[in-house]
Structure formats: C-alpha cells, structure tokens
Amino acid sequence: MLHIEGLSSHYGRIQALDSVDLTIGEGELVALVGANGAGKTTLLRCLSGVQPVSAGRIVFEGQDITRAPSHRRVKLGIAQVPEGRQMFGPLSVEDNLRLGAYRRRGPKVADDLDRMYTRFPILKEKRKQSAGTLSGGQQQMLAISRALMSRPRLLLLDEPSMGLAPLLVSEIFDTVKLLKSQGTTIFLVEQNAYAALGIADRGYVLETGSVVLDDAGRALLENERVKTAYLGL
Amino acid sequence: MPPAFVELLQFLFSGITSGAIYALVALGFALIYNASHVINFAQGEFVMLGGMITWLLLSHGIDLPLAIAGAVAATVVVGLALEKLAIEPVRDANVVTLIIITIGAGIFLRGLTSVTLGKDLHAVPAFSGNEPLELLGATIMPQSLWILGVTAAVVLALHLFFHFTILGKAILATSHNRLAARLMGVNVNFVLLLSFGLSALLGAVAGILIAPITATHFEVGIMLGLKGFAAAILGGLGSGLGAIVGGLLLGLIESLGAGYISSDYKDAMAFVVILGVLFLMPQGLFGKRGTERV
Ligand SMILES: Nc1ncnc2c1ncn2[C@@H]1O[C@H](COP(=O)(O)OP(=O)(O)OP(=O)(O)O)[C@@H](O)[C@H]1O
Ligand SMILES: [Mg+2]
Numbered sequence: 001m002l003h004i005e006g007l008s009s010h011y012g013r014i015q016a017l018d019s020v021d022l023t024i025g026e027g028e029l030v031a032l033v034g035a036n037g038a039g040k041t042t043l044l045r046c047l048s049g050v051q052p053v054s055a056g057r058i059v060f061e062g063q064d065i066t067r068a069p070s071h072r073r074v075k076l077g078i079a080q081v082p083e084g085r086q087m088f089g090p091l092s093v094e095d096n097l098r099l100g101a102y103r104r105r106g107p108k109v110a111d112d113l114d115r116m117y118t119r120f121p122i123l124k125e126k127r128k129q130s131a132g133t134l135s136g137g138q139q140q141m142l143a144i145s146r147a148l149m150s151r152p153r154l155l156l157l158d159e160p161s162m163g164l165a166p167l168l169v170s171e172i173f174d175t176v177k178l179l180k181s182q183g184t185t186i187f188l189v190e191q192n193a194y195a196a197l198g199i200a201d202r203g204y205v206l207e208t209g210s211v212v213l214d215d216a217g218r219a220l221l222e223n224e225r226v227k228t229a230y231l232g233l
Numbered sequence: 234m235p236p237a238f239v240e241l242l243q244f245l246f247s248g249i250t251s252g253a254i255y256a257l258v259a260l261g262f263a264l265i266y267n268a269s270h271v272i273n274f275a276q277g278e279f280v281m282l283g284g285m286i287t288w289l290l291l292s293h294g295i296d297l298p299l300a301i302a303g304a305v306a307a308t309v310v311v312g313l314a315l316e317k318l319a320i321e322p323v324r325d326a327n328v329v330t331l332i333i334i335t336i337g338a339g340i341f342l343r344g345l346t347s348v349t350l351g352k353d354l355h356a357v358p359a360f361s362g363n364e365p366l367e368l369l370g371a372t373i374m375p376q377s378l379w380i381l382g383v384t385a386a387v388v389l390a391l392h393l394f395f396h397f398t399i400l401g402k403a404i405l406a407t408s409h410n411r412l413a414a415r416l417m418g419v420n421v422n423f424v425l426l427l428s429f430g431l432s433a434l435l436g437a438v439a440g441i442l443i444a445p446i447t448a449t450h451f452e453v454g455i456m457l458g459l460k461g462f463a464a465a466i467l468g469g470l471g472s473g474l475g476a477i478v479g480g481l482l483l484g485l486i487e488s489l490g491a492g493y494i495s496s497d498y499k500d501a502m503a504f505v506v507i508l509g510v511l512f513l514m515p516q517g518l519f520g521k522r523g524t525e526r527v
Contacts, residue, residue: 050415074418086413088406098399099406103418150418 001026001185002154007056008209009039009046013032016042017211019056024154024187029180031196031217032189033230034206038187041083043206044156047187048080049073060154075103077153081160083189085143089132093123096131096142100149109149116145119175137168144175154185161192173199193230197221205230234370242371245485250377252484257439258461259468259476260391260499261432267408267430267469273314275339278346279436279457282308284449285346287441288355297360297435304394305437311342312433316426324422340453346451380441380442387438388477395473404428408471456500463503466510469520478518479484 002024009017012107022112024030027058045051045060049070057066065073077098083123088096097116099108117124126134131142140160147155157176161169169192177199180186197203200217205226213220220226259281265273286307290300319334360379365372395401407414407424415421439457440449447453464483468475485505491499510517 048416052410070415071418071420074416080416082413082416086410086416086429088409088413090409091402091406095402095406098421099402099414099417102399147345147416 001028001061002057002187003057004043004047005057007043007046007058007158009042009051010054010055010219011042016209017046020137020206020209020211022204022211022214024127024185027180027183027185028201029176029186029199031193031203032187032202032206033193033203033220033226035198035229036191037208038206039162039209041158042208042209044080044082044158044187044189047073047079047156051223071103074150077151078151078156079147079154080156081140081143081147081158083158084161085136085139087131087134087139087142090130092128093131093134093142094127096146097123097149100146103150112149112151116120116148118147125164135170138181140164140168140172141175144172148179155179156187156189158189159191160188161190161195169195189225197226239370240492242369244488246368246371246373248485248488250380250484251443252464252481253486254439254443254457254480255460255464256477256480256484257384257387257435257442258457259464259480260388260473261435261439262462262465263407263471263473264428264432264435265477266465268404268425269331270328271320271335272470273429273432274332274336274458274461274462275342276436276461277454277456278339278342279288279308279312279433279454280440280443280457281346281449281451281454282311283437283440284357284444284453285350285355285440285451286437287444288357288449289350291357292355301441303483304441305434308437308440309433310429312429312436313426315433316429320425320429321422324425336514339458343451343454350451352451354448354450356448357441358443362506368443374446376442376445379527383438383442387435400427426476460503462499463506463510466517467506469517472519475517475519500507 002021004022007017008015009021020043032040032043042051046053049068053066057064060076060078065076088099097113101112119179122138123145131139134142135163144160160172164172173195176186176188188200189198197220198215203215203217203220205213207221213225215223215224251309252454258276261276261279265271283304286304287300290303291297292444317340320331323330323334359374359376361375363374365374395405402426403414403419404427407419407421411421460483464479465476467483468479483503486506488498488500490502
C-alpha cells in the first residue's frame with residue numbers, strides 16, 4: 001500500500017533522513033522505533049506532506065505522492081496523529097472532531113461522530129468543552145478520534161503513548177490493536193519499543209536518519225541489538 | 234434635555250459612528266493576522282479603494298447600489314491578487330519580511346491610484362440624503378445609521394460564518410495550530426487567500442460607508458488604516474471581539490477628547506492609544522497571553 005524509496009529530508013543543512021526504504025502492506029501494523037532525534041517524526045511529516053523531501057519517492061496505492069500537497073494526501077486516505085497531540089486548544093472537542101472530517105462532507109460524518117463518542121464516552125461528555133481543558137489521556141483519545149474522522153486507509157501514529165500513565169498507555173495500545181483488527185493499516189512510531197514491537201506485524205529500527213534493521217515484530221524483540229539499545233535488557 | 238446632556242449625546246453619536254468604521258478596519262487586520270501573523274499594512278488601502286472606486290463608478294453615471302457592489306468586488310480582487318502575487322510566493326519568509334511586503338504593496342496601491350484617478354478630493358453622496366434626524370435633542374445623520382446598521386450586519390455575518398460553518402472553523406483552526414490544520418486536510422494557502430479577500434471586503438465596506446462623511450482621496454487610507462490598527466491592538470491583535478470593542482472605544486476616545494479637551498488632538502489620540510497599549514498592556518483588552526505559533 002505504501003512504498004518509500006530512498007527518502008531523504010533536511011532541516012536547512014541538517015540531514016534528518018538519509019535514503020530510507022520502507023514498505024507497508026494493506027492491513028499491516030508496522031512499527032518504527034528509534035532513539036530521540038532518529039528522524040521518526042520527520043519521516044511521518046514527509047508522509048503527510050508537511051515536510052519537504054530532498055530525494056526519493058513516496059508511492060501510496062500506486063500513486064506517486066512525493067510532491068502532493070498535504071490536503072490531497074488526507075483526501076487520498078492518509079491521516080496522522082501528530083507528536084504532542086496538536087489540539088485546536090480553544091475550539092470545542094466536537095469542533096476538533098468535525099475538523100478531522102474536513103475533507104469529507106455529508107450525513108456519514110454525523111454517524112462517525114457517534115461512533116467516536118461510543119468508543120470514548122468521555123469525549124461525548126466533554127464535547128462542548130474546549131479541547132485545551134482535557135487531560136493528557138483524553139487529548140490523546142481526541143487526537144486519535146480526530147484522525148479517524150477522515151476515514152483513513154493509512155493511519156500514522158507518532159508516539160501516542162508519550163507522557164501517559166501506564167493504564168492509559170495500555171488503553172491506547174488496545175485501541176491501536178482494535179483499529180488494526182477492523183482493517184485500518186497502521187504505521188506506529190514509538191519510543192516504547194517493547195509495546196510497539198509486541199503488537200506489530202513488522203518493525204523498522206531507525207538510527208540517525210537511516211533504517212538499520214527491519215524484521216517481523218517478534219523477531220525484532222528477540223534481536224540482540226534491539227534488546228540492548230531499545231529494550232534496556 | 235439639559236444642554237450638557239445633549240452635547241454629550243452628540244459626542245457619543247459621532248464617537249460610535251467613527252468607532253464602527255475603525256472596528257471594520259480592525260477586523261480586517263485581525264483576520265489576516267490570525268491566518269498568518271502578518272500585520273497587513275495595506276489594509277488602509279482597501280478602505281481607500283472602496284471609496285475611490287465607488288466615486289469613479291458614480292462619476293461614470295452608474296447607480297449608487299451598483300457602484301457600491303462594483304467597488305467592493307474590485308477591492309476584493311485587489312486583496313486576492315495581493316495575496317497571490319506578493320504574499321503566497323514568499324509564504325515561508327519570516328513575518329517581518331511579509332509585513333514589509335504589505336507596506337510596499339500599500340505604497341504601490343496609493344501611487345497607482347494617484348496616477349490613474351488623480352489627487353483630488355472627491356465627494357460621494359450620502360446613501361439616503363443629508364436630512365439630520367433628531368434623537369433626544371441631539372442630531373444624527375442618516376449616513377451614521379447606515380454605518381451602524383451595516384457594521385452590525387457585517388459583524389453578525391462574520392460571527393455566523395466562524396461559529397457555524399466548517400470553513401469558518403477551519404480558518405480558526407489554522408490560526409490556532411497551522412500544522413494540525415494541514416494534517417486535517419485544510420489547504421492553508423486557501424485559508425490565507427480567503428483571509429485577504431475577506432479583509433479587503435471589510436476594508437472596502439468601511440471606505441464606502443465613510444466616504445459620504447469625509448469625502449474620499451487617494452491618501453485617506455493612511456489615517457484610517459492607522460486608526461484601525463490602533464483599534465486592533467487596543468482590543469488585542471487577532472481577537473474579533475477585541476477589534477469591535479477597540480474600534481468603538483477609539484472612536485469614543487477621539488470624539489470625547491475632541492469635544493471636551495481640544496479637537497487639535499483628535500488624530501493624535503490613535504497614536505497615544507498605540508503607545509499606551511504597547512507600554513501598559515501589550516496584549517490589549519482581549520488578546521491571548523503569549524503567542525503560540527506552531
Ligand atoms: N524544526 C527543526 N529544525 C531543525 N532540526 C530539526 C527540526 N526538527 C527536528 N530536527 C532535527 O532532525 C532530527 C530528527 O528529528 P525528529 O524529530 O524527526 O526525531 P524523532 O525520531 O521524532 O525524535 P523524538 O523521539 O525525540 O520525537 C534531529 O536531529 C532533530 O534535531
Ligand atoms: Mg518525534
């Protein structure tokens with residue numbers, strides 16, 4: 001479904017990604033792990049079209065989208081839950097959700113809104129409150145729901161468990177598993193390598209902008225290099 | 234009615250009349266500021282174009298309603314062109330560069346107007362005559378009622394647009410978090426274009442409404458732009474409510490100051506307000522604390 005070939009990206013003169021090759025198949029849950037500053041966020045930003053690509057190509061469902069504007073990619077079915085949640089703080093919870101469906105119109109949007117409220121009843125309770133008043137965990141649920149409102153075919157998640165209490169972390173990972181079981185293709189970026197590789201079909205390890213390992217999720221959990229560098233074993 | 238009361242009422246009428254105009258101009262500043270953090274110093278030229286183009290069309294024998302519609306449309310086109318030709322190509326430049334571009338655009342529009350339409354002062358007829366109406370002993374011109382009525386309608390329309398349409402919310406969302414807006418599929422270039430179009434519309438409306446009172450001239454935009462800017466920062470840059478309150482307040486400060494102190498200082502009030510706000514409360518009355526720019 002997604003093919004990335006030789007992708008490089010720079011911030012000014014700093015190279016953040018160096019010739020990354022990566023593939024995600026339809027229905028797969030693929031994890032990307034790596035240390036601080038490895039380039040994980042940069043890769044997701046390139047996929048969403050909010051970060052310039054200096055070399056390489058991105059092909060989504062047979063279409064070259066390397067230079068496509070961000071709004072077209074949303075229309076094509078790529079949604080992102082960005083690092084740090086990025087709420088529209090002063091806007092209401094419901095407005096945040098509706099904006100997630102910005103590229104869609106019609107009565108189905110209301111159905112999806114109900115679906116999100118059923119999945120996370122707390123969002124329904126607080127739907128009139130401004131998003132900025134929610135707790136960290138609630139904001140993460142809102143960020144995920146907001147991205148789902150676009151009915152994505154590929155969901156990009158950037159460290160959804162960051163800064164959350166253990167109970168909430170497992171709730172987030174349960175949600176990710178559920179979404180996968182419902183057929184959404186997922187690309188999950190995590191520093192919590194253990195949890196991410198545990199639920200992933202396949203995983204990639206990124207170090208200073210390059211992919212250094214890729215294998216099945218379980219196999220990576222057993223890998224000596226991964227164990228010492230990312231699992232603290 | 235005691236004469237002192239009538240006098241006060243007279244000052245209040247004239248204060249809210251000019252205040253409404255300043256509010257419209259200030260709203261124009263707020264729209265573009267929210268979409269881009271740029272202070273559009275060509276805002277005053279939209280006001281000038283509204284008045285000048287109305288006069289131009291009238292002088293060619295076109296009826297007033299049609300002349301007004303034409304002037305609004307032409308000014309909106311200028312606003313859109315300004316964004317497309319001067320702002321969008323350098324969208325990633327820093328805010329100071331963009332502000333300087335708007336200053337340049339303002340000078341260009343003024344120059345172009347003086348070359349093509351001349352440097353004379355032109356009268357535009359009041360929309361419904363010049364017969365003053367009496368209210369509690371004071372008098373008010375019908376044009377003032379037009380100004381207040383149209384401003385109220387514009388404010389209501391903007392309120393509905395931003396609170397009840399997804400496009401309006403997308404503009405708000407872009408101003409709160411540009412990155413997230415892009416990730417939701419909002420075309421932020423289109424939002425910026427729309428903001429310039431709307432700001433030009435507000436400016437043109439202000440310029441057309443005030444033209445029958447002050448007459449119009451290729452340089453009227455300088456002072457009106459400045460006063461709108463003063464109103465915007467008094468209310469808090471980027472706040473819609475602030476723009477309206479700031480505009481009315483500035484109008485009242487001016488007219489009461491001119492009435493009770495000296496009319497020599499009327500135009501200086503805007504400068505005093507700008508300096509006072511910047512020194513004493515840089516966020517203005519309704520401004521956000523700290524700027525969260527992503
Ligand atoms: N806006 C920026 N300007 C300049 N350099 C940046 C910027 N954002 C990231 N970088 C640099 O690019 C590299 C990759 O950053 P990136 O945010 O993609 O890493 P990451 O893997 O997501 O890290 P983290 O786990 O901390 O989120 C880092 O060296 C970082 O310092
Ligand atoms: Mg990151």
